[in-house]
Amino acid sequence: MYSSSHLKRSWVEIDLTQLEANYNAYSQALPSDSKIICVVKADAYGHGSVKVCQKLNKIGVDYFAVSNIEEAKELRKKNIKGDILILGYTPVEYASDLVEYDITQSILSEEYAEALMDVGFEGKCQFAVDTGMNRIGINADDIDSCEKIVRKFYSHFELNGIFTHLCVSDSNTEENVRFTKEQICKFGALTERLSDLSLKYCHFLNSAGGLFYANKKPIVRLGIALYGLKPDYSNCLPSGICPCMTWKSIVSMLKEVKPGEYIGYGRTFSATENMIIATVPTGYADGYRRELSNNGYVLVNGKKAPVVGRVCMDQIMVDVTNAGKICTGDEVILMGTDGVNSFNADEMAERIGTIGYEIVCGISKRVPRIYI
């Protein structure tokens, strides 16, 4: 399965074949003339951006998006080919790195464009356009001003696109659908105004957007669905898309506890019967969320074993009373599927009121990533 030896305490297995399958399944759900920019920010949502991009380069992906200059440089230093777009802020002091590493920078505002110009930047860039999220971008509500700004900087920079971001494309309520359509409409109007510039990359679709709002010749900035997770719990992903990350640990100790005995910090769990408790050496310092205290479960021996007591920094305790014969050293699935039961990042997230994105990004550095 994998040859590298790693610390078998807490580790993540990433199935790059599944990643490829996700990419293919997603592209097949799009019109045939679509283009996909793979979003690999935050270390490819915790999956390891270098390994992920190497795999994607191999299957022909030639466009990536990251959040910052360090992420972009790391990819270039590992010889990742293709375009790299920085979706967020880069201090203008790094403008020369943008050019040196052949990276495309998003322009957040007119002021930011001025600042880049002041330091002599002439490289690749794209204007972010704000169509209603109020995060970054020039304000699409003032289309005349947008047009003026873009045209002004078009002659100074190697401007090759504009993009906007949809903030509720994962929701199908009537108001949210209307809002999204308005966002797309505003962006379309600006694109139209600038059509004589023949900007190569005009894009507005994220994972959810690509599924529900693909336009003609769509360009999708594909993030979460590439990793097999849902933008929102309510979404259905194209068939064949599955999480490509499994988080594993082992049983480090087993013990029997009697009725009335407590488990963990704060004595939040007390045994009501004779129980068998397994200790698992993964905790919140690994990114195993503390909200899973007395709330989550792990998969062991093909069974669900509930987390009992509070999640500690480096360990959790789970109830394996009904999990059959367990031995120390047995593998435990903290997140993923054993083929029968599943507890993936989306399910974990829903349980604690967050999103799968935050779960996978939050698995900390001390958890080795193993590629299978």
Ligand SMILES: *Cc1c(COP(=O)(O)O)cnc(C)c1O
């Ligand atoms: C993160 C991000 C994406 C990817 O979104 P997903 O929901 O993960 O597909 C796309 N565009 C921008 C601007 C982003 O910041």
